[in-house]
Amino acid sequence: MMKLTDFYYDLPQELIAQDPLLKRSESRLMVLDRKDNTIEHKHFYDVIDYLNPGDCLVINDTRVLPARLMGVKEDTGASIEVLLLKRKDDCTWETLVKPGKKCKVGARIVFGSESNEPDPETGLIKGKLVGEVVDIVEEGNRLIRFEFDGIFEEILDELGQMPLPPYITHKLEDKNRYQTVYAEHDGSAAAPTAGLHFTTELLDQIKAKGIKIAHVTLHVGLGTFRPVKEENILDHHMHSEFCIIEQDAADMINETKAAGGRVVSVGTTSTRTLESMSDDDGTVHAGSKWTDIFIYPGYKFKVIDALITNFHLPESTLLMLVSALYDREHILEAYKVAVEEKYRFFSFGDAMLIK
Incomplete structure (x- = not known):
């Protein structure tokens, strides 16, 4: 052995x-x-x-891909980190989410918000990109369906960070x-x-x-x-x-x-x-x-x-x-x-x- x-x-x-x-x-x-x-x-x-x-x-x-996205929950403003793993279709990705316990099916995450403050009319936070958890799959990974205006790759390039290994702590x-x-x-x-x-x-x-x-x-x-x-x-x-x-x-x-x-x-x-x-x-x-x-x-x-x-x-x-x-x-x-x-x-x- x-x-x-x-x-x-x-x-x-x-x-x-x-x-x-x-x-x-x-x-x-x-x-x-x-x-x-x-x-x-x-x-x-x-x-x-x-x-x-x-x-x-x-x-x-x-x-x-600049696959690490830092966002907040649309309703509470709680911080959420999403790492894109596999693209399933044009709008849906398998992802790793932290903390996962805050992201049950139906949870919505906002990325690229200017202030992370809720809209006075809807009570929800707005941003350039919104993802909704649609399923929980193997090893607790989340399937997230994204909503956006424009080209996803361009938005990702603007908002995403490089997924550096955990042993690299310096900012790139x-x-x-x-x-x-x-x-x-x-x-x-x-x-x-x-x-x-x-x-x-x-x-x-x-x-x-x-x-x-x-x-x-x-x-x-x-x-x-x-x-x-x-x-x-x-x-x-x-x-x-x-x-x-x-x-x-x-x-x-x-x-x-x-x-x-x-x-x-x-x-x-x-x-x-x-x-x-x-x-x-x-x-x-x-x-x-x-x-x-x-x-x-x-x-x-x-x-x-x-x-x-x-x-x-x-x-x-x-x-x-x-x-x-x-x-x-x-x-x-x-x-x-x-x-x-x-x-x-x-x-x-x-x-x-x-x-």
């Missing part, structure tokens, strides 16, 4: 990065060589030196710093953080070196922050996420492998997409699906040959995934070195290349 405590490491709180660096590609890069069991300390812009002509870099081009001054420079398709409740280190200039240099870049899409769900609570990790219930691979990307990846090149995945999200949408022989297929793939030690990777990733939370499914690529003992030893060398951890932190 693989125990949850097998994936624990001690992390000083001061090493959790609270703010992004001024320049994305100047973060540090720890390079782990699986063949020689060596560790190198570089900067992220050095990653190009470890990519070879004929390789294929796979990036997740999902775009993070620039929303774009929680987006990759290649973000394109709206839908994520969290950023694919490994991609935050790339600049357009670095990507151009990588292309110029003869390295192909394939785009896939996986909309990161709230479950990326969900802790594993079961002592036997196989009892953990994985969340589902929606992923897409277009035909041109599938062809690019398959041609790379056929020609002997490496598939280098940027992030655990790209990895889950590739490993979910491939045959046992590593052939990647175009299409879309919901995936709840759980990758842990013992898993045999079908597609990826190397991984660019951030440092992950202790006892998390993401740490289990990287421990499947490079055995747990070596990963935990690398994390111990990272602590000693004062690397910056998690979303706005430093990066790791496992090759």
